[in-house]
Amino acid sequence: MLLIPLSAFGYAQWNDTLTVISYMQAGTESIAITGCEVTQYNGYGEYVLSWNEGTIYFEDTNLFPGWELELRAEIHNDGTIPVHVSYQIYYSWDQTTWTPTDVAGLYNEFRIVYTDGFYNVTTGEQWDTTQYLWPCKAVYKKEHLLFDAQDCPDLQDKTFTIKVEICGSCTV
Numbered sequence: 001m002l003l004i005p006l007s008a009f010g011y012a013q014w015n016d017t018l019t020v021i022s023y024m025q026a027g028t029e030s031i032a033i034t035g036c037e038v039t040q041y042n043g044y045g046e047y048v049l050s051w052n053e054g055t056i057y058f059e060d061t062n063l064f065p066g067w068e069l070e071l072r073a074e075i076h077n078d079g080t081i082p083v084h085v086s087y088q089i090y091y092s093w094d095q096t097t098w099t100p101t102d103v104a105g106l107y108n109e110f111r112i113v114y115t116d117g118f119y120n121v122t123t124g125e126q127w128d129t130t131q132y133l134w135p136c137k138a139v140y141k142k143e144h145l146l147f148d149a150q151d152c153p154d155l156q157d158k159t160f161t162i163k164v165e166i167c168g169s170c171t172v
Helices: 003-014 103-110
Strands: 031-041 047-051 055-060 068-077 084-092 099-101 112-120 138-147 160-169
Touching: 031 047, 031 055, 031 138, 031 160, 047 068, 055 068, 068 160, 084 103, 084 112, 084 138, 099 103, 103 112, 138 160
Parallel strands: none
Antiparallel strands: 031 068, 047 055, 055 160, 068 138, 084 099, 084 160, 112 138
C-alpha cells in the first residue's frame, strides 16, 4: 500500500519541468572617424584631405624627395560593445582602382616611409591595438609619410592617392 504513493511521488518529480526564457540582443560594432587634420606638411603642391566614417583620403599633386606629411585622426567607438581597431592601406593612380599594400609595399614600390601609431586621446600615450576600444571612447591614429627617393619616375607628374580604411571588430 505504501508503494503506490511513493511511486506516484517519484513519477511527479520525474516529470516536473522548469522553463527559463531569456531575451538577449547582440551588441553592435561601430567605429567612426570623428575628425582628421594635417599636423605637419612640407610640400608645395595642392593637397586634398577628406574622410568619412571609416576612411581617410589624402591626395597631393607634387611629391619630391623630402616630401613629408603627418596627419592625425580621431577614431571613436560608436557601438555598444568593445572592439579591436585595425587598418588597411591602399594606393591609387586614378581614385577608382585601389591596390592594397602595407608599410613594406609603400617603401619598396614608391620609396615612401610610412610610420603610424594609435594614441590614447586623454593621456597621449601609445595605445596597443591588442586592447579593446570600449564604447563611447576614442583613440588617435597618427599617420606619418616621408618620400625619401631621389628618383622614382613612376611618381613624376602623377597624382598618387593613399587611402587608409579603419575597421573595428570584436574579434582579433
